[in-house]
Amino acid sequence: MGVDPTTFSERPRWDPPWSVRCAAKYFTVQLASGKSIEQTDRDAVLQKSEEIAKEAKRTADREAVQEQAERFRSEEEKRIAAKKVSDAKEAIEEYLRNKAEADHQAKLKATCVVIRKATIDRKVSDLTVRETQQVKACQALGIY
Numbered sequence: 001m002g003v004d005p006t007t008f009s010e011r012p013r014w015d016p017p018w019s020v021r022c023a024a025k026y027f028t029v030q031l032a033s034g035k036s037i038e039q040t041d042r043d044a045v046l047q048k049s050e051e052i053a054k055e056a057k058r059t060a061d062r063e064a065v066q067e068q069a070e071r072f073r074s075e076e077e078k079r080i081a082a083k084k085v086s087d088a089k090e091a092i093e094e095y096l097r098n099k100a101e102a103d104h105q106a107k108l109k110a111t112c113v114v115i116r117k118a119t120i121d122r123k124v125s126d127l128t129v130r131e132t133q134q135v136k137a138c139q140a141l142g143i144y
Contacts, residue, residue, distance in 0.1 A: 112138035 115134045119127055127135070138144035 108141060109143055112141065112143040116144055 115131070115138055119131055119135055124132075135144055
């Protein structure tokens with residue numbers, strides 16, 4: 001069994017030099033963050049280093065959150081840009097379909113106008129079969 005150092009009454013056999021004794025009472029701790037702490041109490045130094053470590057962890061957490069937010073923003077911007085591109089493509093396709101349909105309707109209307117001018121003054125009995133079918137087709141479209 002060992003001797004309890006608090007009840008040991010003898011002086012230690014080894015007497016440290018003066019600088020070591022002074023350093024044990026008062027010392028400077030240089031931390032990685034560049035801050036220095038001058039303390040006489042070892043527990044205070046440990047507590048301060050724990051606080052600095054917690055602060056560094058919070059800073060690292062904040063930086064990680066900021067990086068994640070940046071990644072999210074860039075991904076969201078990419079999604080928005082892709083959505084805009086697809087919307088633009090759809091709008092162009094719709095415009096082209098509408099334009100083709102409008103062109104087709106314009107051709108039909110022009111054809112029906114020509115048929116109407118050719119058959120307007122004639123009797124129904126005087127119309128040929130082809131002209132009768134053309135007139136019925138235009139009437140079905142609502143143009144004649």
